[in-house]
Amino acid sequence: MSTNKETLNQLREAIDDVHDQRKLFQHSLTQEIIASHEFSDEQLAKITKMKLNHSKVEILSIVNDAANCRIKRSQNRLLFLRAWFRATSSN
Structure with missing residues (x-):
């Protein structure tokens, strides 16, 4: 039984890692878009809220x-x- 719990914990950790990487990617992608274009304050607010x-x-x-x-x-x-x-x- 402990093997199943260990495997389940490893899977949860892996899923959390992927989720964290996705958040980091979205943040860096958003920052890259903002830096490479000129946007109004309203456009920046919308882009920041978007999940790109x-x-x-x-x-x-x-x-x-x-x-x-x-x-x-x-x-x-x-x-x-x-x-x-x-x-x-x-x-």
Whole structure:
């Protein structure tokens, strides 16, 4: 019987260790996201409350990259149009 109790205790310790590692991972992942982006105070509060895993971070990254890409394209188009208007209005 003591072998079963020992095994059960070892399993509980292993589960606790995995749980602690998961908490540490989530904390470090959240801190990495916060450090790598500029967020408002409201966004920071929401991110801190979220339980992020690697997949969620990948999705957030893709969405962020897509938004940045659209913004960059819009800026480039605006610069082109300004240059075009200047060129055509000077004639």
